[in-house]
Amino acid sequence: MDLAYLRTHPEHLPTFLTHQRIRETPVSGGVCAASRLTLDDGASIFAKTWPSDPAPDGMFVAEAAGLAWLRSAGAVPVPEVLVALPSLLAMEWVQPGEPTRRAAEEFGRGLAGLHRSGADAFGAAMPGWIGPLPLDSTLTSGRWGPWFAERRLLPFVKTSADRGALSGDDVTLISQIIKTLEGYDESEPPSRIHGDLWPGNVLWAADGRAWLVDPAAQGGHRETDLATLALFGGTPFLDVILGAYQEVWPLAAGWRSRVPLHQLHLLLVHTAAFGGGYRGAVRAAADAVSLS
Template sequence: MDLAYLRAHPQHLPTFLTHQRIRETPVSGGSVARASRLTLDDGASLFTKTWEPGTPPPGYFEAEAAGLAWLGATDAVPIPEVFAALPSMIAMEWVEPGPATRAAASAFGRSLAELHRFGAPGFGASWPGFIGPLPLDNTVSAGPWGAWFGERRLRPFLRLSVDRGALSAADAALVEQVIKTIEGYAQSEPPARIHGDLWPGNILWAHDGRAWLIDPAAQGGHRETDLATLALFGGAPHLDAIVGAYNEAFPLADGWQQRTPLHQLHLLLVHTAAFGESYRSAVRSAAEAAARL
């Protein structure tokens, strides 16, 4: 199998892998997917992901491909080309990793601003979504943003977190208070075209000197959400350069720094829902800060 054949017959890729007709090397791929580097007969490399263990939810990899295509249609930020999006796997362009430099970070900040400025038809997306291993309600809404964010991005993952024992009733009451009062401190803006799951691990710093976006939960959302999640889990390399370049290209509304915990609360609740109570203190800290706005 070469790249031309794969483009014409993507559905044959699992068969070639099953019969070991393609060289496969395991690589790091995150907490849900089994990731590999494939080398085709023409020397081309691919990055592939399969669900581990078992079978992915219907539409899981197709949603990732739809999000990558939607972000890539802007030509704003480097996005890997998808060659196959099948029920069992996704295969895309291999991007050679490289160092995270300040120059790349500044360029990424400007590109992210351009992506956000491109906009979206509404909050949500036109395909069923996923974030990490969990379903994401992408039903498109005209807004306002605060009500949409509270009902579609906070409350569903709050309920899952409580049901799975990751958050207590007191934790839930605190987050519910944020949801009830969100319109009082939400900054209203038109829907931006956002990555939707932009923690630092979803930037791929490449050998070509650019920062690529991977693993999106792409949607129409608030641009501050992407910037807020870049600061989670230790923060992206050269975050000051990213934000500085972004703010020069597409100035942020006054008070955006104070609203960061509100925007982070969504992804933190996803983590308690998916991975358990080890993220409980982070949820509480974000909710307490958001409630003080």
């Protein structure tokens, strides 16, 4: 199987893998099992599967659609999807490299362009996933605050509480934040966002650019992407990224004070998916929101 054959017959990739007709090298893939596949013409592709069978319904198809949607903006490098099957996703291989200031500047400007390309509504055209969890992507044309409260905070508070990852006091505090969002005054239209933009989903590549990978692509608030870039130690050259971004599309006044609010969604995803180890981060963000 070479790249030309794969483009014509993507449905055959699982058969070639089952019969070990393709060289396969395991690589890091987050919650999925991932590998680098080397085809007969020497081309490499990145493939991932769910560790158990079957894969969550619609997960890879949704990710493929999100990658294509982000890529279509032509603003930030996004891998080309080659195979999108219910049990497998494969895309072009991007050779990892090192972060640089120049790449960060280009990424910041590109991210502003991506966000500015816009979305028709908050949410997405099909049911989504974020990490191992389903994501309510029901399209909503109303205000951002109630949508963020109902679709991005409330479901993950409930799941986190059900699994004992949050205390009763935590849930009470976050519930109060959710209530305040009902009247949140936010006039920006939906942006085209990555939706899961923690630092691990920025791939610093050998070609001197920063690529977007593993999205939960959706119409959302652009500040959400920027806020989550600061999580878990922060992406390299974050100040450079933000500075370049603001040169293209300045953020609204007070955006720094809203960072914990936007981070709260992804932190709650982590308590919902992975447990109480992330409770402290959730509580710190919620406390910061309540004091702002």
